Amino acid sequence: MILVLIETENGAASEISLETLAFARSLAAEGGGIAIRAVVVGAVENRDALAAELATHGAAEVHHAVGEAFTSYSGAAWAAALQAIRESTRSVVVTAPGSPRGNEVLAHLAARLDVPMAANATAFHGLAPFVVTRQVVGGAALEEMKLDQRPAIFTVAGHSWAVSPVEGASPAAWVEVAPEVAEADLVARVVSTGTKEVDHSDSLKSAKVVVGAGRGAGGPEGFGAVAELAELLGGAVGVSRVVTSLGWRPHHEQVGQTGSRISPDLYIPCGISGAIQHWAGCASSKTILAVNTDPEAPMMTKANYAVVGDMHEVLPAIIEELRSRGVSG
């Protein structure tokens, strides 16, 4: 049996949770039709809708952990719930989204069970032995890792598997469980959560268009045209690490391995050379249009489209052209 930890957003399964279910379904098929159980922890807004959604993506059952212990988040408490459900279902595989929560909870579970864990898997190669490929160095390199202990524990990297609903799936059975959680597992729990609005990086992560700038902006005053173009296109501003290190722009705008990972329809990096850490954060963009004075910069050679030139000359010209065509944001 394969256990899949599900994260929810606004009552529905998160995109990366559905990707993780797609990964699990391939694994289940390889194993000759192993059953998949989804795990949801804490408050659920619309149980029937969530059960239907998870069934459509391959879950035969949904195990819902309830109780006071799950009213606010604690990684250790979530792992305790997952551990109890794993034992009752005798699951041989436990997986979760390669998100901050998913990596945290499964690391707790791996520590409790004293078994290895592979973070951010992108593929698997057979079952005996069970070997996964996972991202290392922020996705710039890959590792093949053997998971030969049970349960096999791994998280699934975002965007590595396509969401693939099943036609005519039977409804998933809903199993409510109340796992016991030790006091020690509740010591490090969230005591308060700020309003969603303070998470400025959300607009960057969800933007359809991102206009980025790096050292080529030249200073904090060099972002006027960047912000103007982003506004015209209804998008967001994203910057490279050097920009935040120099204090030109706030950290929540940083795209990269240690910033936000973005997947817009269009990314326009301007004056960004394309260091590996930055590429790790923007490689999932559907289309990249790079603007740079150096035609040999990595970002220029990896992009789909390129304009060779100084961003301080190119961006105002683009803005003027768009305005002349009636684009007003």
Add this chain to the structure above:
Amino acid sequence: MTNVLVCIKRVPDSSGEVLLTDDKQGVDGRYVGFTVSNHESCAVELAVQIAEATGGTVTLLTVGPSEATEQLRDTLALGCHAAVLVEAEPTRLGPADVAREIAHVVREKEAADTTYDLILLGNDAADSGDFQVGIRMAHALGRPVVNGVSTVEVADGNLTARGDGPDGEETYSLPLPAVATVLEGGVEPRYPTLRGRMAAKKVEIETRTLSAEPVGASRVQLLLPPPAPSTVEVLGEGPEAAGAVADLFAKLGVTR
């Protein structure tokens, strides 16, 4: 007085190019140099701020090759007081090994009357990206752990830590001793002063050997993804490209 232990890791500087060792068991830093990850630089800064505010100390710990003394000296220069190196060949170690070694040092120090109220680590190592060392170590020591936090404050024997969660900024409040893994972004690391560099040279780095045989990383091999063939279409040079860019925007449907 708060004594902080900060765990750092010598990692290849992969900002330009990632190279693998000949046996494909590690990332090769011989030609690109070594550094510590950005998360850990922020953890060090937070530790130094706490020590300065409370009259405490900052001890650095790394599990790695003898050459990691270079990163320990560089980091000591930022205002840290002591450093411990557990010498080991990195490719032999998995996250469980590193966590066990850190826990072993902490236990031995505590037995010798040196306690660490707070242990800080980077959220994940820049090279191996395991996301586990802090949690496994906290588990081994029986201490609470918070992950992916950007700021930490210590007051009255309590740790307040904040980080971004899925629904907004999350605050944790827990008693010391505790463990926290730090994400870059909440604080700006300082640069070393000349005085700091001079002081760092005088610190004697305590060197240890592994306390147990490593279980390893379950690694089969490392691979580099095949380079994507360049299919870039150059739309033009300078401001003259603006028309072609506007046409592209219309084609992609980002303007109407």
